[in-house]
Amino acid sequence: MQARDVALRQLNRLTTGIALAALAALGVLSAISAYTIPGTATTSSTAATASTGASSLTPSGLQSSSTPATSSSGTPVAVSGGSH
Amino acid sequence: MDILLWYTTRGAGAVTLVLLSGSVVLGILSVLRVQSAAWPRFLTTGLHRNLALMTLVFLALHVVTAVVDPFTHLGWLTAVVPFSSYYRTLWLGLGTIAFELLLAIVATSLVRGFIGQAAWRWVHWLTYAAWPLGVVHGLGTGTDTWSPWFFALTVICVGAVATALVYRLVAGSPDPLTGPRAEFEAAVQRRESP
Secondary structure, X not given: OHHHXXXXXXXXXXXHHHHHHHHHHHHXXXXXXXXXXXXXXXXXXXXXXXXXXXOOEOOOOOEOOOOOEEOOOOOEEEEEOOOO | OHHHHHHHHHHHHHHHHHHHHHHHHHHHHHHOOOOOOOOOHHHHHHHHHHHHHHHHHHHHHHHXXXXXXXXXXXOHHHHHOOOOOOOOHXXXXXXXXXXXXXXXXXXXXXXXXXXXXXXXXXXXXXXXHHHHHHHHHHHHHOOOOOOHHHHHHHHHHHHHHHHHHHHHHHHOOOOOOHHHHHHHHHHHHHHHOO
């Protein structure tokens, strides 16, 4: 019974450790992905092109969405890079 | 804000791949009844279960951040209906199937007592479909596919699972009752045959 309790404690410790490591990895890998392929914010001229319905190629050569995102100030902004 | 969602989607996808691979490896090791004095067998199965649940949490984060990202306009339908996305239809569709298979695997594991061992085992075999689908989804859809860090992570995960699989195939059945069971079945057949 004591051995079982010890093993259960070990399981809890391992699970907590892995969960914390996974959270840390999420932050680190998100940061690395941002560093390697950050995406770019382009000006409203790109957004105007996108809003015509035709897809446009970003400077990184990746296809942007046909609908531009809008910033909080109301100025149209298209974000590109990778999936964006 | 949407760019942060995009980074989180990519980070959560990578973490999900690692956790899922770890869970698959532990699942294979638990079948092989790997244990020692310092590592009892139920530690392998317990960690396997906890890793699977953690995988679902990060997978949910990966899906939700992708769907709510206002730039991509994927929509919630993409998360549940395979191949319904306008964007990279095939690769996202494979990811959706992998997501649903994992949901089925974890859900049936939680109600294993109700559905019975045989049904649970059949559904659990779907892991061998869900994991490669997830890997292919990451390679096909992933913005970071050819980034050295993501490529290295994928190679490590594939290597770990492949090694565990080969070990399982080579080690054969670790069931101590395999021999006696086969002898019993043979004896029954001899008795039944005229």
